[in-house]
Amino acid sequence: MIDIVRQKISKLLSDGSVKGVVALAMANGHVAPCLFQKEDDLEPLCLGDTKKPGDARYPLNKVLITIARQYPEDVFGVLVRGCDERGLYVLYRLNQLEPDKVMTIGIACPQELAKACECKKPYPDELVAGEKTEGITQQGVQDMEDMDLSKRFSFWKNQFSKCVKCYGCRDICPMCFCRECSLECEDIISKGELPVDIPVFHLTRAMHMTDRCIDCGLCDETCPSGIPLRLLYKKTSKIMNAEFGFTSGINKNEQSPLNLMGPAPEK
């Protein structure tokens, strides 16, 4: 798989269709985001598989945003999995990236990874390498809904109280790009104090993610306290789907129902 990816990147770079490609590199035994600019420099390229497939993922889109802000006229390539591509669609909608300035190198995730993510669509629309595998039906949210109210309450209360307010979930999230963040607004959330404001901190973020979260799971992986954040946002996505028939990142030209004037669209 990696050879196909390497070939593709090399081609894009050599024919000048992109100025650089944001992907992953392996150096000194660590995986890190890297901007590849020369076609003969692709030796360290990796796909983020160390022990298990996809166990070293990074928000490459987020890196891309930073680069694109500096070089708005240039076209860049980016390595994407299914979730990354969904993220790009959302970022196009929110005007953080321009579709004609981005070229994707899409790879499909293996079944194993898809299962662990409960991923609805573990492959990008534009696939370069890898085999498409089936989407997984979501169970986690349903299981939580089946618990009774007081159980749910104590579950989340325990989880939320573990939070150390490191802002890792926000910082890793490819869908978070604000220059000023609500989670640092002192009128809502007290600064430098623990325990965190429950449930304001986590629900504020969840509300900001309702029409954005593309279910990549990076927040979940990052959280040092092991709070199942992804489950929380999976629920917002489920609501958005049930109420407005909307799934963020599924459609290249999507419009968020929350940002449309007028009543909710007819189901």
Place this chain on the structure above:
Amino acid sequence: MNMNDLILYEEPRIGVFVCDCGSNIAGHLDCADVAEYAKTLPNVVYVKENLYTCSEAGIVEIKKAIKGQNLNRVVVASCSPRTHQPLFSSSCAEAGLNPYLFEMVNIRDQCSWVHMGKRDDATQKAKELIRMGVAKSAGLEPQEEIESSLVRKVLVMGGGIAGLSAAQALADMGLDIMLVEKTSNFGGLLQQVHQLDTGGSARALLSKIIDDVQSRSNITCYTKAIVKETGGYIGNFEIKIDTQNGLIKDKVGCIVVATGAVPLIPKGLFGYDGETVISLMELEQKLKKDDLTARRIVFIQCAGARTKEREYCSRICCMIGVKNAMIVKEKYPLIDVRILYRDMQMYGTHKEQMLWDARGKGIQFDVYNPDNPPEVKEGKVSFFQSITGKIIDLDTDLVVLSTPLVPRSDAPAVANMMRVPTDQNGFFLEAHAKLRPLDFAADGIFVCGSGRYPATSTEARTQGLGVASRVAAILFKDKLVKSAIVAKINPESCVGCKACLTMCPYEAITYNRDKRICEINEILCKGCGNCAATCPSHSAQLCGYKPEQLLAQIGAA
């Protein structure tokens, strides 16, 4: 730095005025106790209870206190800001205090009136409301009102009676008017009408008005012309008109939409064929040409109206049906005239009288049930007569269908171009049915005549005159002064996500590609706060309703 900036750095000195509103407030809660309590609130340096704060004496009291006590915030706890906010804030301005440093607390409509008979609870709640208001006022910032220039010219779209009337009245006031009519003639629908319900011919009424309009030097008439583009905002609209002599670009201060409506052609209804089954409008033509040969005429009301696909009542077709039935009966007393109806919509004393007169003339009225509508077949109309419980067969040689006025097919395009809304039926939607019936929600654009909703010519004319006075109230000012309650976007923190842009109902927000941020046009912004509520990064904020100001108010609750 001016005086107003200084206020931001000064300690707040808040004056609270508690109004008895006669017995409206004092009758249901203890104002003296409330006032006593207000004295204990942070930053409050002066408290006064008045019998009527809005009276001359009350206002003088506020002004005196601003000067004497050196107040830099004023809170009035009284009635509804809708009616009294302008009075109080302008009084503050007269005393030299920026009017945006005024805050109003409604302890009447939201307190004394809802808690009548619960004096203690009402008193307690009034205290809490005032505490919230005081907390918010401490964070208020002075604002500069926004001024812009005005073009004293008006665009009137549509040369029917509504548009003609508006143009006439505006011309009387000395304003310049561009009157744009799509067809080659002025007069609109009324040109096809024979006689009016009020007597006299429609032609005569129209000629008088049209001649007058065409003789005015300050009305420029364009026929066979169409407005192609509108941009800009109140006081400064930029327009493009496609005329017989090419494209014209100009600037106007206000726009009047008077594009009318059209009668439904009842294709496929009640056997309509345009010969023996015709529409009301076609009957008007026959009467005009005087070629009515029928002996037995049946009118069917609500033909194509108040149905599943067209739920509304067109309100004037009952009158028009009755009018024509009477004209027929007067001219040819031997013709048998029947009207089959669902409900008679003969509003107003004049039309009510018409209905009595019509019965007196021997016109027969019968109710039909829409679930079991009349059937028209080979010279017969059969319907279920509910009084007798029988099916009645009427021999007839002419069936007249009273059809509703429907929106013009190009109304959506006009609405789109002007960025104004239409209602569920496709008619133009005014800003508020009772409070602003001739205004669109967008400033400087007005609507009159049957484009807004089916209207008689008298109503269309009255609306046209009304619109003229709405326009004059704007264009005769020296300049446009706009409330400073508008939203602002912080260019430092905005990430250009355009979420605010899609949410602004007034199209006040544009995206600046170079700076990669969104920007607000203060003149277009109405201060609705949608953008502020949507912006994930608090970059868009509504002046006077910033998060910290609101949260202070909520925190004090």
Place this chain on the structure above:
Amino acid sequence: MSECNYLYGNYCAEKRVTVLSQMLDFCGIEKDRLRARWVSSAEAPEFVEEINEFIDVLKPLGPSPLKKQTSKDVA
């Protein structure tokens, strides 16, 4: 609903309330504690009725579980 002075604001708010109330429920907080209703300034009796009805709903739910527990946490 279609009578909003500012055209659409209430619809937009309604959509967000829909999401938030279900999120509260998901986190184990009774969704009845959140309510959004639109009452015009001319509808005083409706307003009183709404609030009374809301109070009737809230009373049996008791104080917020979070309020109780945070104060306990502090103590």
